[in-house]
Amino acid sequence: MSFTKIINIVYNDSKFSIDTANYVKKKFSQLGYQISDTFDFTAELIICIGGDGSFLRALHKYQFPDIPIVGINTGHLGFLVEINPDEIDDFLERYVNRDYFIEEINPIEAVICTRNDCINAFALNEIVIKGDKSRTIHLDISVNNQLIQRFSGDGILLATSTGSTAYNYSIGGSIVDPSLNVIQVSPLAPINTTAYRSFTSSVILPATATIKVNPEYHFEDSIVIVSDGTEHRHNSIIEVSLTLSNLNIKMLRLKGFEFWSKVKKKFL
Numbered sequence: 001m002s003f004t005k006i007i008n009i010v011y012n013d014s015k016f017s018i019d020t021a022n023y024v025k026k027k028f029s030q031l032g033y034q035i036s037d038t039f040d041f042t043a044e045l046i047i048c049i050g051g052d053g054s055f056l057r058a059l060h061k062y063q064f065p066d067i068p069i070v071g072i073n074t075g076h077l078g079f080l081v082e083i084n085p086d087e088i089d090d091f092l093e094r095y096v097n098r099d100y101f102i103e104e105i106n107p108i109e110a111v112i113c114t115r116n117d118c119i120n121a122f123a124l125n126e127i128v129i130k131g132d133k134s135r136t137i138h139l140d141i142s143v144n145n146q147l148i149q150r151f152s153g154d155g156i157l158l159a160t161s162t163g164s165t166a167y168n169y170s171i172g173g174s175i176v177d178p179s180l181n182v183i184q185v186s187p188l189a190p191i192n193t194t195a196y197r198s199f200t201s202s203v204i205l206p207a208t209a210t211i212k213v214n215p216e217y218h219f220e221d222s223i224v225i226v227s228d229g230t231e232h233r234h235n236s237i238i239e240v241s242l243t244l245s246n247l248n249i250k251m252l253r254l255k256g257f258e259f260w261s262k263v264k265k266k267f268l
Contacts, residue, residue, distance in 0.1 A: 001068060001102060001250075004044045006034045008067070010058045011049035017074045020085055021049050024072070027092055043067055045095075045252065051075015052166075056228045059124055059249065068102055070252040079165055079266055080124075082253065094254055101257075102250050105162050106181060106207070109245035112225055115236040122245060123227035125163030129213055129240060130155030130188060132224045132233075138216040139223075141185075143209055152196040154189035155223075158211065158242055165263065173202045178259055181207040183244060213240045 007028050011017040024047060025035045036043060039062055046069040048058045055071045071081025083091045094100060110121045131137040131154055139151045159168035164176040164184055173186040183205045190198035215223050215237060225232040225240065
């Protein structure tokens, strides 16, 4: 990790977040750091103040920058964000003393191909392929060019290990330890009858897997791609190819961070 003494601080527009940002700016300035007025891609750290949604929006807005990022929680659950507001002073001391480590996470990359071109989309947590306007959709799903099923239902969700505790968990998917770099495919309201046969539970695939999703011909204009909650609508989607990206999101973790302790604290 390079050290430039430049800090990016991004935050949402709630009063609590604004007040917290002003406090953090003041404290870092007193320690000799420069707080950039605009986003600086040479900075040594990004501090995102808000909830998990603000954290994800910051990553997408700045196109998953190659800079360590840490969150201060002024939202609700705060699973992605590392620091509570009453822990800021402790965080500052530990950051200056380099009492932390960097956890690297590979986001999911989707190549969305229409009849005219291909578009890329990335997600830290999950990418959802679902029916538009609450329609049932029919999808051919292949893994490494091997057709594994013709799915019928509301859609499918593909999650990283980090994203396993987000939307994936709410639909009955498995919580996956982030040390396991995998892709989890979970069904959304699958239809499992004598007419249609669909998986009714999650499938865990290795990091090297390539998943291809092809809508049936009559359903090309009936699907929506959602990456970390942002919808992508394109006409005549013929294939979506999904892999773990080579991008590395650098999450700053204070030493002593333990995933399952956080799961217990936030969910149990």
